[in-house]
Each structure stands twice: as structure tokens, then as C-alpha cells.
Amino acid sequence: MSYLLRGVAARGGIRVVAADTTKLVAEACARHQASLTAGAALGRTLTGALLLAQILLKNSRDRVTLRLRGDGPLGGVIADAGLDGAVRGYVVNAGLALAPRVDGKLAVGQAIGRRGDIEVIRSLAPYGEPYSSSTSLVSGEVAEDIAMFLAQSEQINSAVLLGVYFDGGMVRASGGLVLQALPGADDAALALLEANVRSFGQLTDHLLQASLSGVMQELCWGLDLQMLTDRALPLEFSCRCSDEKALDALAYFAPEERERMIAEDGGVEVVCHWCGERRWLSPEQIGGITGNEIRCPDCRTLWYRQGQTTMIRENEICACGRPVTLPS
Numbered sequence: 001m002s003y004l005l006r007g008v009a010a011r012g013g014i015r016v017v018a019a020d021t022t023k024l025v026a027e028a029c030a031r032h033q034a035s036l037t038a039g040a041a042l043g044r045t046l047t048g049a050l051l052l053a054q055i056l057l058k059n060s061r062d063r064v065t066l067r068l069r070g071d072g073p074l075g076g077v078i079a080d081a082g083l084d085g086a087v088r089g090y091v092v093n094a095g096l097a098l099a100p101r102v103d104g105k106l107a108v109g110q111a112i113g114r115r116g117d118i119e120v121i122r123s124l125a126p127y128g129e130p131y132s133s134s135t136s137l138v139s140g141e142v143a144e145d146i147a148m149f150l151a152q153s154e155q156i157n158s159a160v161l162l163g164v165y166f167d168g169g170m171v172r173a174s175g176g177l178v179l180q181a182l183p184g185a186d187d188a189a190l191a192l193l194e195a196n197v198r199s200f201g202q203l204t205d206h207l208l209q210a211s212l213s214g215v216m217q218e219l220c221w222g223l224d225l226q227m228l229t230d231r232a233l234p235l236e237f238s239c240r241c242s243d244e245k246a247l248d249a250l251a252y253f254a255p256e257e258r259e260r261m262i263a264e265d266g267g268v269e270v271v272c273h274w275c276g277e278r279r280w281l282s283p284e285q286i287g288g289i290t291g292n293e294i295r296c297p298d299c300r301t302l303w304y305r306q307g308q309t310t311m312i313r314e315n316e317i318c319a320c321g322r323p324v325t326l327p328s
């Protein structure tokens with residue numbers, strides 16, 4: 001099982017959030033048929049989003065979306081997580097094959113690219129507008145980029161460690177930690193933490209040999225770590241896609257186009273880009289969409305659908321330039 005632990009060290013001066021994501025990252029890699037490099041980028045980003053959720057969110061229904069967009073061949077990686085431990089995500093170019101670096105590590109920074117940005121979007125329940133902030137990428141290695149985001153955008157000084165280790169093409173270890181300096185943390189404690197982090201080495205080497213709480217203890221050596229979690233929070237790869245949402249997306253196609261899909265293929269296969277799930281929508285399901293839509297008479301853009309929030313409002317301008325007029 002994948003899980004998350006929280007703790008404080010240095011008498012409340014340092015907050016520690018740690019996740020073992022081995023199982024969920026293995027599932028994500030399988031769902032997206034990701035190459036090792038793409039899988040490492042995806043795994044680090046999924047883990048990073050789960051850690052950020054614990055730091056940035058308050059309400060159990062809030063979500064955080066973490067997106068890294070660089071100039072590398074991966075084409076971007078995105079993950080979306082909540083305080084409940086559910087996460088989903090994908091990379092644009094899951095099949096990307098890159099040679100490992102000279103030191104043998106996977107070339108995640110090269111895949112993502114070093115020029116670009118890291119964006120964090122908070123969707124606050126129940127009706128807050130999504131709130132987005134972003135900073136420039138540092139290295140495309142994900143952990144450093146998140147640390148810089150936290151420092152610049154949130155004024156949170158922290159160390160971020162993320163790692164995914166493959167053996168024989170399988171995910172053998174994956175996880176991450178954020179060690180965050182809280183207001184009032186004393187300088188000697190922070191100096192010791194910095195020294196611990198610097199001499200720590202590869203996170204996945206430690207995860208292969210010790211439990212997650214053992215790894216937390218090691219990083220907080222000399223800092224009196226107190227665990228806050230009485231029970232570990234279970235983490236899972238979980239998507240919110242459904243037949244209904246897939247049908248909603250199909251509603252944007254004109255009725256003639258949907259008829260053509262049914263005539264040519266006998267239905268429609270919809271693949272969820274978040275989780276890779278394939279759904280077959282039958283002619284009966286697709287036929288149920290029609291009958292309550294209002295479309296632009298000129299360009300067939302969907303203006304309104306019964307039971308949905310209004311897509312285009314009265315007096316707005318359609319994509320083709322025609323003013324929208326909805327019958328009352």
C-alpha cells in the first residue's frame with residue numbers, strides 16, 4: 001500500500017511530510033504504458049502533488065494541480081491530488097525514450113526541459129475560483145523545481161526529495177519528502193537539517209532499505225522528530241472519470257458528427273487522458289445526449305445544454321462572431 005506520514009521536529013520548528021508511493025506510481029506507469037524516463041517524471045510529479053496537497057490545502061474537498069511545462073521532449077507532466085490521498089496524472093509523451101545520464105540516472109531534467117515553468121493550481125471547494133501561481137523551472141528534475149516554487153511563491157523554505165527507482169522495468173521504490181522550516185525555527189536546527197539533507201544521498205536507496213518512518217528519522221537525525229500521524233494516510237491512484245463525464249465531452253460534437261461515429265464505428269471509444277481508462281460508449285448512450293441542446297445556427301457550436309451549467313451566456317459572442325441568443 002502507498003501511504004503518507006507527517007511529523008514535526010526541532011520542537012515544532014520543522015514540519016515533515018513523507019510519502020511512500022511505490023505501488024501507486026507502478027500503477028500509474030502501467031496505466032499510461034510509460035517509458036522509464038516518462039514514468040520517473042510522472043512518479044515524481046504524482047508524489048510531489050500529494051505532498052503539496054498536505055502543505056497547501058485545508059478543506060478535504062480542495063484539490064491541488066501540479067504542472068511542469070518545459071522545453072524538453074516529454075511535452076509536460078501534470079498531477080492532481082487531494083488531502084484525501086487520491087491522485088491522478090499523466091505525461092504528454094509517455095513513450096519517450098531517452099538514454100540515461102552519464103551517472104546512470106534517468107534523464108528526467110532533460111525530458112522535461114530546463115526552460116519553462118512550474119504551475120500550481122488550487123481548486124478550493126465549494127465555490128472558490130481556482131487559484132494559480134507559477135515560477136520558472138530550475139532544472140526540470142521536479143524536486144528542485146517544487147522547492148523553488150515553495151520558496152518564491154509561498155515564502156516557504158523547504159527541502160524537497162523525490163525519487164523513483166526501476167529495476168527490470170518495474171517500479172521498485174518511489175517516494176518523497178518535504179522538510180519545511182516553520183516560522184520561529186531556530187537557526188542551529190535548520191543548519192543541522194541542511195547538513196543532514198546534504199549528506200543523505202539518494203532517497204530511493206534509503207527507501208529500498210528502510211521504512212518510510214525510518215527515512216524520516218534519518219533525515220531528522222539530532223532534531224527530535226515527533227510523528228503526528230497516529231495512522232498512515234493511505235494513498236491511491238484514483239481518477240474521477242465516468243461514462244457520464246465522457247458523454248458530456250461528446251456533447252460538444254454536433255449531432256451529425258455523433259451520428260457519423262455511430263454509423264462508422266458502432267459507438268465511440270473514449271480514453272481518459274488522466275488515467276488511461278478506455279470506455280466504450282454505445283449507440284444507445286450516445287443517442288441519449290440529443291434533444292436538449294441549443295447550437296449556433298451558423299457554426300454549430302454548442303450554446304446550451306439542459307441540466308448543465310450554461311456554456312455560453314445570452315449576448316456573448318459565439319466563436320464565429322454571431323451574438324448568442326437563447327430562447328427563454
Ligand SMILES: [Zn+2]
Pocket residue numbers: 239240241272273274275276277
Ligand atoms: Zn480517468
Ligand SMILES: [Zn+2]
Pocket residue numbers: 296297298299300301318319320321322
Ligand atoms: Zn457560431
